[in-house]
Amino acid sequence: xxxxxxxxRYKIIEKRQSVAFWCNPISGHATLYxxxxxxxxxxxLLIQFQNNGVVDDSQLPKDRFSAERLxxxxxxxxxxxxxxxxxxxxxxxxxxxxxxxxxxxFGEGSWLTVV
Amino acid sequence: GIQVEQSPPDLILQEGANSTLRCNFSDSVNNLQxxxxxxxxxxxxxxxxxxxxxxxxxxxxxxxxxxxYSLLYISSSQTTDSGVYFCAVEPSGGxxxxxxxxxxxxxxxx
Numbered sequence: 001x002x003x004x005x006x007x008x009r010y011k012i013i014e015k016r017q018s019v020a021f022w023c024n025p026i027s028g029h030a031t032l033y034x035x036x037x038x039x040x041x042x043x044x045l046l047i048q049f050q051n052n053g054v055v056d057d058s059q060l061p062k063d064r065f066s067a068e069r070l071x072x073x074x075x076x077x078x079x080x081x082x083x084x085x086x087x088x089x090x091x092x093x094x095x096x097x098x099x100x101x102x103x104x105x106f107g108e109g110s111w112l113t114v115v
Numbered sequence: 116g117i118q119v120e121q122s123p124p125d126l127i128l129q130e131g132a133n134s135t136l137r138c139n140f141s142d143s144v145n146n147l148q149x150x151x152x153x154x155x156x157x158x159x160x161x162x163x164x165x166x167x168x169x170x171x172x173x174x175x176x177x178x179x180x181x182x183x184y185s186l187l188y189i190s191s192s193q194t195t196d197s198g199v200y201f202c203a204v205e206p207s208g209g210x211x212x213x214x215x216x217x218x219x220x221x222x223x224x225x
Contacts, residue, residue: 033213042119042201042215043158056212089156104148104203104213106158 002026004107006092012113018080021110025073025094031055033104034067034077035091043091049075050097082114117142117206121216128192128223136187136219138202146205147178149187152218153198161187161200192223 005024013019025032030051035043046065048055051072060067064083069075079086089109095102118141128134138147149161162169162176164185169176173192178185189196199218206212 035215037156042217043203045212045214048212091158093158102146103160103163105160106150109156111156 004092004094004105006090006107006110008110009108010111010113012115013082015084015114016081018078019082019112020076020078021090021092021112023075023077023092023107025075025092026105028096029094029105030072030097031095031102032069032075033091033093033095034075035093037089037091037109039088046077079112082112084114087112087114116212117144117204117214119202119204119214119216121200121202121219123219124217126219126221128221130192130194130223130225132192132223133188133190134192134221136189136200136221138185138187138204138216140183140185140202140204142183143207144180144183144204145207146213147185148203148213149176149185150201150203151196151198152201158201189221192221194223194225197221197223 032049034046037043046060047057047067049069052069067077091109093106095104120139122137150158164176164178166180173190175188201218203213203215
């Protein structure tokens with residue numbers, strides 16, 4: 001079974017530029033998560049999708065971050081314009097359902113450096 | 116929201132030593148998972164353990180849901196065990212939002 005795929009793995013951009021990250025979850029997984037992990041901290045949930053609907057996006061900075069999951073499969077997370085404090089690893093994860101009691105699987109992450 | 120506290124924050128061991136990592140949480144949970152984050156940033160599932168005890172090789176975990184804590188045991192540690200260990204919980208009561216602790220950073224010296 002293929003794991004969660006993410007791209008790009010690494011990205012360096014200047015502040016005020018834009019960037020997009022792509023995620024393909026494990027086949028058949030209805031729930032998809034985007035997490036932000038700043039160095040030295042635990043992952044923080046940005047947004048959770050159930051199929052193509054948003055379950056929670058309370059910690060997503062909506063003035064600059066956006067995410068979509070068209071057709072309930074792949075997802076894209078966009079940052080525009082980027083700030084220095086957005087430097088982090090962006091982790092995509094998926095689980096079979098979002099109703100609790102399911103193992104969550106993570107991709108390798110997309111490392112973003114904003115200079 | 117639910118609070119997740121992990122201890123100790125940092126741990127340094129000699130190869131072959133045993134260790135216990137702890138995760139305390141502030142509310143009842145439907146799900147608890149332990150992850151190992153390797154030096155390349157990949158989060159690997161170790162255990163899905165909302166209650167009870169599980170073992171996988173040199174690793175084992177116990178969750179006492181009624182007392183709101185979970186323990187991860189590492190026996191006969193190896194250098195490849197180095198990395199950061201996270202616990203993540205999903206609170207019960209309808210908000211299935213996985214929340215992570217700050218992790219325990221483990222270094223195992225040869």
